[in-house]
Amino acid sequence: MSQTKPAYKRILLKLSGEALMGDDQFGINRDTIVRMVDEIAEVTRLGVEVAVVIGGGNIFRGVAGGSVGMDRATADYMGMLATVMNALALGDTMNKAGLTARVMSAIGIEQVVEPYVRPKALQYLEEGKVVIFAAGTGNPFFTTDTAAALRGAEIGAEMVLKATKVDGVYTADPKKDPSATRYSKITFNDAMTQNLGIMDAAAFALCRDQKLPIKVFSIFKHGALKRVVMGEDEGTLVHV
Ligand SMILES: Nc1ncnc2c1ncn2[C@@H]1O[C@H](COP(=O)(O)OP(=O)(O)O)[C@@H](O)[C@H]1O
Ligand SMILES: O=c1ccn([C@@H]2O[C@H](COP(=O)(O)OP(=O)(O)O)[C@@H](O)[C@H]2O)c(=O)[nH]1
Numbered sequence: 516m517s518q519t520k521p522a523y524k525r526i527l528l529k530l531s532g533e534a535l536m537g538d539d540q541f542g543i544n545r546d547t548i549v550r551m552v553d554e555i556a557e558v559t560r561l562g563v564e565v566a567v568v569i570g571g572g573n574i575f576r577g578v579a580g581g582s583v584g585m586d587r588a589t590a591d592y593m594g595m596l597a598t599v600m601n602a603l604a605l606g607d608t609m610n611k612a613g614l615t616a617r618v619m620s621a622i623g624i625e626q627v628v629e630p631y632v633r634p635k636a637l638q639y640l641e642e643g644k645v646v647i648f649a650a651g652t653g654n655p656f657f658t659t660d661t662a663a664a665l666r667g668a669e670i671g672a673e674m675v676l677k678a679t680k681v682d683g684v685y686t687a688d689p690k691k692d693p694s695a696t697r698y699s700k701i702t703f704n705d706a707m708t709q710n711l712g713i714m715d716a717a718a719f720a721l722c723r724d725q726k727l728p729i730k731v732f733s734i735f736k737h738g739a740l741k742r743v744v745m746g747e748d749e750g751t752l753v754h755v
Contacts (some may be wrong), residue, residue: 516738519734520561520623521558521561521562521563521744521745521746522555522744522745522746523563523672523673523674523688523710523744523746524564524641524673524676525564525565525566525662525670525671525672525673526558526562526563526564526565526566526672526673526675527565527566527567527667527670527672527675527676528565528566528568528676528740528749529543529567529568529569529570529659529660529663529676529677529678529679530551530554530567530568530570530605530678530734531570531572531677531679531680532569532570532571532572532573532601532659533570533572533573533577533595533679533680534547534628534678534679534680534734534735535547535548535573535574535575535601535604536549537704541574542573542574543572543573543601543604544613545671547717548604548605548608548613549608550607550737551605551678551734552608552612552614553612553739554737554738554740554741555609555614555645555742556609556612556613556614557741558740558741558744559614559643559645560726560746561741561745563744564640564641565640565641565645566640566645566646566647566648566666566667566672567605567645567646567647567648568647568648568651568659568662568663568669568724569598569601569602569605569647569648569649569655569659570598570658570659570667571572571594571595571596571597571598571600571601571609571651571659572594572597572600573597573601574597574600575590575593575594575596575597576594577590577591577593577594578590578657581665583672587655587656588656589653591638591655591656591657592622592655594651595621595622595626595650595651595653596650597670598650598651598659599618599620599624599627599628599648599649599650600621602618602620602628602647602648602649603618603627603628603649603651605647605686606618606647609645609647609690612735614644615642615643615644615645616645616646616647616662617629617636617639617644617645617646617647618647618649619631619632619635619636619647619648619649620649620650620653621644621648621650621651621662622639622650622653624650626687629735631648631653634671635669635670636648636666636670637670640670643689643755645671647667648662652665657717658715658717658718659718660677660714660715661715661718661721663677663716663718664719664722664725664727664729665676665721666719667722667727668721668722668725668727672727673728673730674727674728674730675722675727675728675729676729676730676732676740676743676744677713677714677729677732678732678733678734678739678740679702679713679731679732679734680734680735681713681731681733681734682697682732682733682736682739682750683697683698683699683731683732683751684697684701684706684710684711684713684727684731684734684751684753685697685698685699685711685713686698686711686749687711687722688712691735697705699751699752700751700752700753700754701751701752702753702755703719703720703722703753703754703755706719706753707719707720707723713731714729714731714753716739719746719753721755722753726755728752728754728755729752729753730749730750730751730752730753731732731751731753732741732749732750732751733749733750735736
């Protein structure tokens, strides 16, 4: 019998930037963002405190800029600014859907969004507001997955939920190897030694050291977020 109470009090949800594109080639697909917000609203109604780290790959990816000759750190700052745009769009959609969202940025951009201040973020969460962390870690050469691990640890989240384009961690990249099979759970050390490309090593290492489990699941599967929050069998658990 499935339980009726959520399994977690506070979660850190990492939303892929690329998934915001929906079926479009780039940018933010309206129906996709509205649907994601509906699913987040559903779990907040269960009393779960939700913090979000949003990616930026739908708008800009630092490695892409770097690969065409742009200075990598400059390209990464552009990537961080892309996450700010996504965070503003997500926050606006949440506010229109009746949630109260607060966007906090890791890089100073005060006229646009408030800066990340940890005690303030904790206060918002306790008040039932959804906090959206923008600009990743604020540092080049990192990813928003690492930002999710970092903020998740900082706010005392019980789990990092990585909502992405695939429905879990596979033995190999399922987009390249159709014979790859999905793990229902895997340890951090196994994921790292097998170089599974679903998340970068910095994010895995931080979560491992902080004993912060990660759930990888599909952003496209309706109801998957709620199922994860309810502790049901969904996606892949990465654990110590
Ligand atoms: N072992 C693996 N299991 C699952 N996905 C993998 C694996 N290796 C690579 N991937 C790829 O990782 C992608 C998700 O990671 P990433 O591009 O960082 O997503 P996001 O846009 O959510 O940050 C998937 O689309 C998948 O193709
Ligand atoms: O702490 C961070 C987070 C992000 N980025 C840059 O922002 C881009 C977008 O983030 P990411 O690729 O993680 O987004 P997603 O894969 O979720 O769309 C990255 O490629 C980096 O260039 C960065 O430099 N530092």
